[in-house]
Amino acid sequence: MQQRTPLSRASIVQAAAAAADSGGLTGVSMRRVGRELGVEAMSLYHHIANKDELLDALVDWVFAQIELPTPEDSWRAGMVRRAASARAVLTAHPWALGLIESRANPGPALLTHHDAVIGCLRRGGFSVMLASHAFSAIDAYVYGFALTEQSLPFDPSASESAGDFANEFMPLIEQYPHLAELVTTLTSGRDYVFTDEFSYGLDVILDELERRLTAAPT
Template sequence: MAQRTPLSRERIVAAAMRVADDGGLAAVSMRNVAKALGAEAMSLYHHVSGKEELLDLLADAAFEEVPLVEIGAPWRAAMTSRADAMRAVLKAHPWALGLLESRSNPGPAVIRHHDRVLGLLRHDGFELALAAHAYSVLDAYIYGFVLTELSLPFTPEVGADAFAEGLELPADEFPHLAEMLERMVLGHGYDYGDEFGYGLDLVLDQLELRRAAQRG
């Protein structure tokens, strides 16, 4: 008989992530995670105190997938790379949108990530208050964009053209929206995801202005 691989916190968290990826955060329970591991639910309690700790560990595991920024790197390039990485993680694990900032017992990866981002901004000329504001607005933009991106009734694969055509907006009643659809969407290979970089640049441009102004 083949020997069963022993349970560990790492294996439990990995299984919980698979359960969440397949069924959303609501599917994560000690029973379902144990089932994914081919184990009894009670055996998980030797490694994890319960569902709340498991959710804390899940949040930490998601943050571990985002590369840490390096203090001393140019802030704008680092924040752009971090935004792209955060977006990729949130799209790969949609359940993380409602979890990453909601835990009252953040793990070491969560704390390290936050500390490193603030440290990079402070090192590259941001006063403390502006660094905190920058962190807040960047995460609000990233999380909000991904939430919209995942909720759209069309995808890059299916395309926005069919959706736009189905709206059948009368130009005399909705002239501005009809103009946008005609000049930017229909027949133009429109991909909402392309908006991410443009919007991010708008945020970063304003932060750069405020970073420069604080020196005056």
């Protein structure tokens, strides 16, 4: 008879993430997670007090997946590393974005994450206030981009999908010349992939932060 792996807080949270991936947050319950692990829901309460604690732990799980700046990174390299990883995690787990914005009990992974981002900026010469502004602006961009990717009516990572959608969309926008010009320019004779916009937009933000950092009084 195969021996069952002992339950742990980590295994429960991992199972909850798998349940959310397959059915969204509405599919996350103590009973559902118990089924994922092959145990009765009551067994989970030895490790997780209730569903609220499980959701808080899921937030911490999300932040634990995001790659952090290293001490060797320049501030810009660190921000690119972390922003790209955050976007990848949020895209892979569409339920995560709404969840991390709705919880008010930060765990150790979230706190470590925030401390590492702020530390990278401070090592790069950012004042406390400029670091705060930078963190806010970058997060707003990353979260907004990830939300847009999830909401688009075509596959944002495939040029063919964007082109097919543009062909269907064009008859509706012919009377809007600037919009039609944009769509035609983006999709005619080139492989337009929406996800490529991420790096360009991030560079715009980082360029302005670099300008402000350089212009700040010493």
